[in-house]
Amino acid sequence: MKKLKRFLALALAATMTFSLAACGGKDSDSSKGNKSGVKIGFITLHDENSTYDKNFLDAAKAACEATGAEAVFKTNISEGEDCYDAAADLADGGCDIVFADSFGHEDYMIKAAKEFPDVQFCHATGTKAHTEKLANYHNAFATIYEGRYLAGVVAGLKLNEMIDSGKITADQAKIGYVGAYTYAEVISGYTAFFLGARSICESATMEVTFTGSWYDETAEKTAAQALIDDKCVLISQHADSMGAPTACENAGIPNVSYNGSTASACPETFLVSSKIDWAPYFEYIIGQVADKKDIDTDWTGNLSTGSVKLSEFGKSVAEGTDKVVAETQEKLESGDLHVFELEQFTVGGAKLADDYKADVDTDADYTADTVVVKDGYYSESEFRSAPYFDVQIDGIKFLGDPKF
Numbered sequence: 001m002k003k004l005k006r007f008l009a010l011a012l013a014a015t016m017t018f019s020l021a022a023c024g025g026k027d028s029d030s031s032k033g034n035k036s037g038v039k040i041g042f043i044t045l046h047d048e049n050s051t052y053d054k055n056f057l058d059a060a061k062a063a064c065e066a067t068g069a070e071a072v073f074k075t076n077i078s079e080g081e082d083c084y085d086a087a088a089d090l091a092d093g094g095c096d097i098v099f100a101d102s103f104g105h106e107d108y109m110i111k112a113a114k115e116f117p118d119v120q121f122c123h124a125t126g127t128k129a130h131t132e133k134l135a136n137y138h139n140a141f142a143t144i145y146e147g148r149y150l151a152g153v154v155a156g157l158k159l160n161e162m163i164d165s166g167k168i169t170a171d172q173a174k175i176g177y178v179g180a181y182t183y184a185e186v187i188s189g190y191t192a193f194f195l196g197a198r199s200i201c202e203s204a205t206m207e208v209t210f211t212g213s214w215y216d217e218t219a220e221k222t223a224a225q226a227l228i229d230d231k232c233v234l235i236s237q238h239a240d241s242m243g244a245p246t247a248c249e250n251a252g253i254p255n256v257s258y259n260g261s262t263a264s265a266c267p268e269t270f271l272v273s274s275k276i277d278w279a280p281y282f283e284y285i286i287g288q289v290a291d292k293k294d295i296d297t298d299w300t301g302n303l304s305t306g307s308v309k310l311s312e313f314g315k316s317v318a319e320g321t322d323k324v325v326a327e328t329q330e331k332l333e334s335g336d337l338h339v340f341e342l343e344q345f346t347v348g349g350a351k352l353a354d355d356y357k358a359d360v361d362t363d364a365d366y367t368a369d370t371v372v373v374k375d376g377y378y379s380e381s382e383f384r385s386a387p388y389f390d391v392q393i394d395g396i397k398f399l400g401d402p403k404f
Contacts, residue, residue, distance in 0.1 A: 038069040038097065038286050041090030043083060045102035047075040050215045051259040052240040056101045056124070056278055063282030067290075079104025087112035091119045096289050099123070099282075102214070103183070113137040120295055122285055124278070125185060127362040127386045129297045140281050141385040142301035145192035146332050147274030147308040149339045151256050152196020153328050154272045154310075155234055157318040158254050159201040168233050170203040176227030177208040178220055178237040178244045182404050184359075186210075186238045188380060188389035192339050193236055193256070194396055199344070200324070207232055209399040217241035228253055230399060245270065254316065261311040270314035276301065277309050298385040303333050340378035345393040352378065358388045 042060050044053040057073065064071045072095060074086045083105045090098045091112060099122045100109050106126040113121040113136050122138045123129070129139035159173045175197060179186045194206045207227060211219040220243030224235050228251050236256040237244040242265060248255035249266035257266075257273040280301055288295045301307025313321055331337035342352050357368035360383045372379050372388070380389045392404070 038067070038290050039072070039095045040064070040069050040097040040099065040282070040286060041072045041074065041087075041093070041095040043077045043086050043090070043098065043100040043105065044073070044075045045077060045079065045105070046215055046240070050240040051242075051257075052214065053101060055259045055275055059278035060099075060282055063279045063286065066279070067283055067286045069286045077105070079108075081108065083108035084111050087121065088115065091116040095119060097122060097285055099285075101125075103185070110134070110137055120285065120289060122295065125386055127384060127388075130384055131361055133297075135294075138285075138295045138297055138299065139385050140296075140299040140301075141381065141387070142276040142281075142305075142307040143303065143381050144274065144276050144308055145188050145339055145380055145387065145389070146303055147276075147310060148189045148192040149196035149332070150310055150325055150329055151236070151272050151274045152193040152198075153200055153325055154313070154317060154321055155193070155236065155254070155256055156197035156200025156204060157321050157324060158271060158316075159197065159204055159234060161318040162233065163201070163203075172231070172233060173201050173204045174232050175204060175206045176224065176230070176232030176235045176399075177206055178223045178227070178235065178239050179208055179210045180214045180239045181212065182210060182402050184390045185387040187391070188387040189238050190236075191345075191389065191391070191393055191396065194393075195339060195344055196328075198395065199328075204395075206396045207399050208396060208402075210402050211239055213239075215240040217243040220244045221247045224248060225251070226399060263312070263314050267314070268316065271317050272313050273311040275309055275311070277307055280305050280307050300381050300385040303329060338377035340380055340389065342373065342376055342378065345395070347391055347393055349394065352391065356391075358390060360384055360388050 044056055046053040048054040048057055077083050077086045079102055087098050087109055097120045101124045103125045106123055109121050109123045113134050117136055120136050124140055126139040129137050162168045163170050177190045190208055198204045209223045211223055220239045220241050224244035224247035234254045235244055235248050237258055245255050245257050245262040245266045248269045254271050255269045256271050259275045261273050263270045285295050354373050355371055356373050357370055358372045359366045359368050360370035370383055
């Protein structure tokens with residue numbers, strides 16, 4: 001009866017499910033610990049029309065092809081009981097691993113993990129694995145704020161080019177940013193992007209607006225246009241549709257996208273895109289299960305693991321961009337540069353205190369419980385995989401009334 005109920009719920013949800021058997025059918029490379037025979041189920045919030053979800057789907061297919069795993073995909077799964085039903089259905093269907101890609105999936109993945117202790121449940125952007133302490137539930141993310149910082153460097157170089165050419169004055173170097181929600185992940189991202197831009201263009205400021213949705217093309221396009229109307233001369237985003245890039249292309253405003261290049265659709269305005277490449281994580285968890293080894297409770301990829309990447313540069317980037325970005329990336333990877341160095345920003349006119357605490361354990365009251373400053377920088381992603389940077393720094397203002 002339980003399986004029948006899940007089947008009916010999934011059918012009514014009108015999700016798309018398909019199987020990628022053996023993902024190429026080749027023997028796996030045993031030197032990487034990856035062997036065929038592992039079956040992994042993927043749950044995504046939307047489908048390939050969302051740049052966010054397409055990024056996961058592309059990485060999943062690449063990882064399965066590399067490892068010889070079998071994959072089952074369930075797309076357009078909402079952040080509700082549909083996620084539990086999908087996860088349980090995948091577990092019932094013989095999946096060794098079930099993965100979900102959206103923040104709101106977490107509680108339903110935990111519910112399924114408790115019901116199926118022999119199946120490994122892995123979740124992107126979640127915060128509760130290290131407090132739930134379930135042997136079969138895991139969180140994963142990557143230091144995408146470093147990718148955002150590098151994309152900000154590209155933007156700063158473009159702003160300087162616009163200033164030097166007389167297109168704008170230094171005090172007109174205002175960046176617009178379309179955010180989805182006022183979550184730490186979004187705050188961390190737009191702050192890193194701004195700091196990257198300002199490391200190159202000292203006069204840069206930023207204005208942020210929020211749509212209240214991860215994927216709403218109309219809202220994102222409207223938000224970008226509102227920022228352009230408010231005299232923002234370059235736009236970036238943490239939202240998943242082509243709304244903002246399209247508005248920029250129509251207005252001739254330089255754009256930094258997210259989760260994949262928009263160069264083909266926006267050839268005149270696209271500068272660069274940052275993204276998390278999830279293939280290294282997927283290959284890792286498939287290999288761990290194949291070798292009967294434990295999966296990290298909190299896994300954090302970075303530039304060195306190939307988990308954080310920039311796309312190709314657009315044709316309108318400033319001259320010398322590739323060289324400056326390469327030099328900056330080298331410093332980030334070596335630890336000579338940290339994105340959130342306290343000397344690089346202020347909060348209310350003052351430097352952040354050395355004993356500043358953030359909400360890392362994510363209790364019900366969102367209590368700031370962990371000192372996150374060390375060695376002169378805010379140590380994002382070092383105490384758990386999901387971002388927890390929630391600081392509103394000087395130089396960034398808001399269009400509208402964000403509910404923090």
